[in-house]
Amino acid sequence: MSLFAEEKILFKPVSKDVNPIPIIYAFPNDYSVGITSLGYQLVWANFCLRKDVDVRRLFTDIHENLPRFPELVGFSFSWELDYVNIFKLLEYLQIPITSKDRDENHPLVFGGGPVLTANPEPFADFFDIILLGDAENLVDSFVDSYQEVRRASRQEKLQQLATKPGIYVPSLYSVEYEDKTGKIKAIKPVNNSLPDTIEKQTYRGNILAASTVVTPKAAWENIYMVEVVRSCPEMCRFCLASYLTLPFRVASVENSLIPAIERGLTVTNRLGLLGASVTQHPEFESLIDYLSQPQFDDVRVSIASVRTNTVTEKLANFLTKRDTKSITIALESGSEKIRGIINKKLTNEEIIQAAINAQAGGLKAIKFYGMVGLPQEEYEDIDATIEILKAVKKAAPSLKITLGCSTFVPKSHTPFQWFGVSKDGNKRLQYLEKNLRKIGIDFRPESYNWSVIQALISRGDRRLSKLLQLTRHYGESLGSYKRAFKELKGEIPPLEYYVHENWQIGQVLPWQHLKTALREETLVKHLHQSLSAV
Numbered sequence: 001m002s003l004f005a006e007e008k009i010l011f012k013p014v015s016k017d018v019n020p021i022p023i024i025y026a027f028p029n030d031y032s033v034g035i036t037s038l039g040y041q042l043v044w045a046n047f048c049l050r051k052d053v054d055v056r057r058l059f060t061d062i063h064e065n066l067p068r069f070p071e072l073v074g075f076s077f078s079w080e081l082d083y084v085n086i087f088k089l090l091e092y093l094q095i096p097i098t099s100k101d102r103d104e105n106h107p108l109v110f111g112g113g114p115v116l117t118a119n120p121e122p123f124a125d126f127f128d129i130i131l132l133g134d135a136e137n138l139v140d141s142f143v144d145s146y147q148e149v150r151r152a153s154r155q156e157k158l159q160q161l162a163t164k165p166g167i168y169v170p171s172l173y174s175v176e177y178e179d180k181t182g183k184i185k186a187i188k189p190v191n192n193s194l195p196d197t198i199e200k201q202t203y204r205g206n207i208l209a210a211s212t213v214v215t216p217k218a219a220w221e222n223i224y225m226v227e228v229v230r231s232c233p234e235m236c237r238f239c240l241a242s243y244l245t246l247p248f249r250v251a252s253v254e255n256s257l258i259p260a261i262e263r264g265l266t267v268t269n270r271l272g273l274l275g276a277s278v279t280q281h282p283e284f285e286s287l288i289d290y291l292s293q294p295q296f297d298d299v300r301v302s303i304a305s306v307r308t309n310t311v312t313e314k315l316a317n318f319l320t321k322r323d324t325k326s327i328t329i330a331l332e333s334g335s336e337k338i339r340g341i342i343n344k345k346l347t348n349e350e351i352i353q354a355a356i357n358a359q360a361g362g363l364k365a366i367k368f369y370g371m372v373g374l375p376q377e378e379y380e381d382i383d384a385t386i387e388i389l390k391a392v393k394k395a396a397p398s399l400k401i402t403l404g405c406s407t408f409v410p411k412s413h414t415p416f417q418w419f420g421v422s423k424d425g426n427k428r429l430q431y432l433e434k435n436l437r438k439i440g441i442d443f444r445p446e447s448y449n450w451s452v453i454q455a456l457i458s459r460g461d462r463r464l465s466k467l468l469q470l471t472r473h474y475g476e477s478l479g480s481y482k483r484a485f486k487e488l489k490g491e492i493p494p495l496e497y498y499v500h501e502n503w504q505i506g507q508v509l510p511w512q513h514l515k516t517a518l519r520e521e522t523l524v525k526h527l528h529q530s531l532s533a534v
């Protein structure tokens, strides 16, 4: 039986006009991963609900009946290394990988999603169009704009679409470099009718996303997802999930959350509450009260992210009753100095109290997230992380404690975008591992090499497109990237430049022409506040 046959669709697709736009909408990973992406579900349903669009889905393992001559091929791009699968799917569809090699016989290839909204530049050569911002409004305005130019030549289409808000056509912006391996000098539109900068589009409604399909084949079997909040008001200085998606928005309990939950629970009893900081919803308590009613007794509830000082005994109790055994909270660092620098408004007492509450509410485990290599971090700050975990263990001895830990990676559009990755990151992870093992705390480090690759893509520019095409043949290890850098020596800047160097404030950034909620001056101000917190 086809995987699609097991889907429970939560909307009613509309009948189509004559000659609808044939669209292939792809997720560059397998079905179970793709269908678990709320963003993918949202955009797909949006296309299905348009009379003038005939959309078909494509994953790396399965696809619906695809049109022979699609006019648009889109990708939802959520995980950096999936670029290799984008190449594979383009080849499968017999579409050239780079935009410059496509002609009138090829569809327009568009992309959206978190990877491209953060920094599309390393992938700029592969897309004809990149949609920047929230899918609500943007997807419809893109299709409406496309309808206006549907019969035009490829170049004319791109030129016209590029004048619309949130639609970025990379080939219509030229990048000048100081020299082949040097910094960027300028990024300019190729003609006067194009805007100098492209603004990320922000949806401001209070009805946020919810699953449009539920399936046992999703990565989280039969999960029905509801977005409770979008963005996070905390603005930890490294945090893309906050800065990139500002302003903080909350779903209306009455108009968005309750109707969505009621709709979803008609087909499943597994509910996921999603958002960068779900418990920051101002009416979170009443949402918990609502879900605590007896008719939801058999509903399993998972919460994506919980702020430390919102872990009350009541919340822990609720989660325990709803089949959740552990809670995950991000402390980033046990050092108050580092938390001051990164603007993490959290005290040691609050961390310990969260563990006490989790234990009292019946939870069995607590997982913390931390980071090494944050700016100004010394070994004594890492010792402070070890100390706080010791204190947590003492205060809540029946909890299984885990620390998941990554190395700081600079992210575009955040105040820490100018910092490089610490070369000492791996040693720091090992130091933590050795010392946490001694006190019986489970340590789950994220690979340092993976952080290096993430940083490369996070701060990459268009010169990386050659490199990405080379590495696809070499594999996903850091060694493969180093080999590709060696091959391109003299053609592009070294790995060091993208990953480890501290960049200067004022230098032209690869994403300089792409604007998010905060201007660069504000990011600089936040950076200076951080440094003065030492």
Ligand code: SF4
Pocket: 232, 233, 234, 235, 236, 239, 240, 241, 242, 276, 277, 330
């Ligand atoms: S609290 Fe978490 S989601 Fe919010 S800004 Fe800080 S790290 Fe990001």
